[in-house]
Amino acid sequence: MISYLGQLVASLVLLLILSLADCYEASSQHTVGKHIFVPLWRGSNSNHSRSLLASATLTVGGSIRETGYFYATILLGTPAHPYDLILDTGSTVTYIPCSDCGSSCGTHTDPYYDADASSTYSFIGCQDAKCYTHGCSTDSCYYTRSYAEHSSSAGRLLQDNIHLASPVGSQPIVFGCEMRETGEIYRQAADGLMGLGQAAVSVVTQLANSWAIDDGFALCFGSVEGGGALILGLPDFSAMTGIPELKYTSLTSSSRHPSYYIVTLEEASVNGRTLSSQAGFSLRTTFARGYGTVLDSDFQIDGVKPG
Secondary structure (H helix, E strand, O other), X not given: OOOOOOOOOOOEEOOOEEOOOOOOHHHHOOOOOOEXXXXXEOXXXXXXXXXXXXXXXXXXXXXXXXXXXXXXXXXXXXXXXXXXXXXXXXXXXXXXXXXXXHHHOOOOOOOOEOHHHOOXXXXXXXXXXXXXXXXEXXXXXXXXXXXXXXXXXXXXXXXXXXXXXXXXXXXXXXXXXXXXXXXXXXXXXXOEEEEOOOOOXXXXXXXXXXXXXXXXXXXXXXOOOOOEEEEEOOOXXXXXXXXXXXXXXXXXXXXXXXXOOEEXXXXXXXOOEEHHHHHOOOHHHHOOOOOOEEOOOOOOOOXXXXX
């Protein structure tokens, strides 16, 4: 979720739409006819060369039509328990309800996370280097997040193991253990949210900093009916059958919101007709206002009136 949703007229949620023969079939085992494929390389290497680090793939569930969001199921704790997390490139903190949240958290797909039942759980104090949010409540590292639709999540940060497919395997990550939910977060079926934005607390950043994966990830959305894959780390796309040669564009930075993935929008077209020529304005100038053109996986769709 991005907190400015619905507030800015001159912002565009941009996704790179490609017709692919396969949606990374070898990893996701899910094939659909049309796909939205968004690889995000977050490193500074301009030639996009790969290291020898691993990657892991999670199947994407949900759909715009049925649930209004896309999610992935992760395994967390020891013994491992499943949690359905909404995939959000516009947020940074990953969170699920704590067992002692009680009525302050809603009814979701899976039972609440119980830190005392996990042998790999670790407490994070206010002065701990892994207290990425720099918040504190009764000696525990604390976080809070609120969104434009008046939903919110708050709780303590702690550490436990996430279990991914080989060769990545089990890795410790810091995440939020919710003590309060409001709004849509309270009412949604999904257990929580996976923050994929650019920040130290992001799952991608943590796994990359521990040398478990390359510093990047890719989202492959099937269609409005659902399906797809989340790839943590970047595999060798050139060796995959059915995926065309990838084209890259630079990310731009924002001092106001350094965690967002922002690109410069040059032009957009529908059925070969550019929107600027039809509307009589500069699309690049218009969408450079506000936050600019933000890549957000937890998105809402706006329509364009036909000419």
